[in-house]
Amino acid sequence: MFGSMSRTMKALLAVWIAALVAAAGWIGWDAFHGDRPAIGGPFALTDQDGRTVTSDSLKGKPTLIYFGFTYCPDVCPTSLLLMETAIETLGPDAAKKVNLVFITIDPERDTPKLLKGYVENFGPTFIGLTGTPQQIADVARAYRVYYQKVPGKDGGPYLMDHSSIVYLLDRNGRFVTHFTHEAKAEAIAASVGRLL
Numbered sequence: 453m454f455g456s457m458s459r460t461m462k463a464l465l466a467v468w469i470a471a472l473v474a475a476a477g478w479i480g481w482d483a484f485h486g487d488r489p490a491i492g493g494p495f496a497l498t499d500q501d502g503r504t505v506t507s508d509s510l511k512g513k514p515t516l517i518y519f520g521f522t523y524c525p526d527v528c529p530t531s532l533l534l535m536e537t538a539i540e541t542l543g544p545d546a547a548k549k550v551n552l553v554f555i556t557i558d559p560e561r562d563t564p565k566l567l568k569g570y571v572e573n574f575g576p577t578f579i580g581l582t583g584t585p586q587q588i589a590d591v592a593r594a595y596r597v598y599y600q601k602v603p604g605k606d607g608g609p610y611l612m613d614h615s616s617i618v619y620l621l622d623r624n625g626r627f628v629t630h631f632t633h634e635a636k637a638e639a640i641a642a643s644v645g646r647l648l
Contacts, residue, residue, distance in 0.1 A: 493594035500568035521558035538640035
């Protein structure tokens with residue numbers, strides 16, 4: 453009986469290993485053929501001036517997108533400053549050739565008016581986007597963004613726990629790569645520069 457069980461376990465293990473090898477091969481094939489992960493997708497949100505901005509209206513230029521919220525004490529301003537610095541290193545006209553986009557994950561507080569005052573701190577070409585809670589949930593899901601409301605300390609205003617990633621899209625709106633808020637501006641600039 454033990455020998456039979458052992459053979460069964462070996463057979464299961466062999467099937468499992470074969471599945472892993474096949475999966476690795478498929479991932480390798482995708483990478484070799486340049487297929488990109490399914491990150492991003494169509495959206496229609498409202499900018500800081502009350503106008504509708506869609507994923508299609510951003511096409512024609514490379515785009516850097518960051519998801520955050522205006523009450524964010526640290527990583528959000530750091531990330532937006534990183535985006536601005538990266539584009540500045542590409543020259544004085546680069547800001548006109550790249551979309552810099554901030555999408556709030558706190559639509560309850562981040563109105564267009566509030567976004568307008570916030571994104572202006574990071575450069576005149578920044579686009580701040582908000583929408584209904586459902587619109588934000590949909591676009592966050594498309595970009596695989598995690599976010600969750602957390603209570604403030606000592607009765608203070610709530611905060612948002614969220615992933616901190618800068619996404620780079622090509623001029624056709626397709627995902628190219630991503631960066632954390634700890635990335636170097638030069639690395640982002642090099643990736644954007646290849647798309648200009």
